Amino acid sequence: MDYWKLPPRVKVLEALGCIGDSRIQFVSEREARVVGSDGSRVYRVVWDGGRGIASNDNGSVYRGYLGYPSIAFLMLKGVLPFDEKLAEALRGIPWREINEKFKSYRDTEKYVKEVLAGKGVNWAYVEAYVVKVLREIEGLKLYKIPL
Template structure:
């Protein structure tokens, strides 16, 4: 069995943003479509009902980490922690644009941090949530399934 690598921290926030924007649509019990932040891409996520999941997003396909579309689906399925207030605070962020602008996950995270702080979110709270999700990914060890 092949397990997903732990994603960059900012992918947890990107997943919450996708949920906050309403860009995650289930098309069956084990399948969802997640639209990218600029609307130009739609990612397919398949889930086996347990911890097996796959997506055709770039992070999953080319880098082998659990991509934000899969994280979003696992959050909505109740497998990974979810925070509705934080998802609401991350609505409307142009993820693709800022990822391309900064070309660094650390810099993207710093930018998003400033946006959240402007909206009144404590970074200590956000950071603790990110760490909680990443710890759960490490503990649960989601595995790769074929995407057909």
């Protein structure tokens, strides 16, 4: 069985931003369409109702890690922890633009940290949440299914 790799930390925050921006639309109980942050792309997420999930976002297709569309999907399904306060704080971040600008997930995360600090969000709280979600993803041992 082919399992998903753990995503970069910032993808947890990008998933929350996606939810905060209302860019995920459920087609059915097990399928959703996710609009990219700049509106130019639409990704498809399909779930088998258990531990199998697929998405056609770049991270999933080209790097083999669980991409932000799948993370957002699983958060809204209650499979992964969701934080409404953080989702709201991450609303409006131009993810594609900053990912292309910085070309480093570490630098993107640093930028997001500054944005959140400007909104009064405690980074220790964010850090604890990201670690919790990544541990959950790791523990679930999610596998790839056909799209």
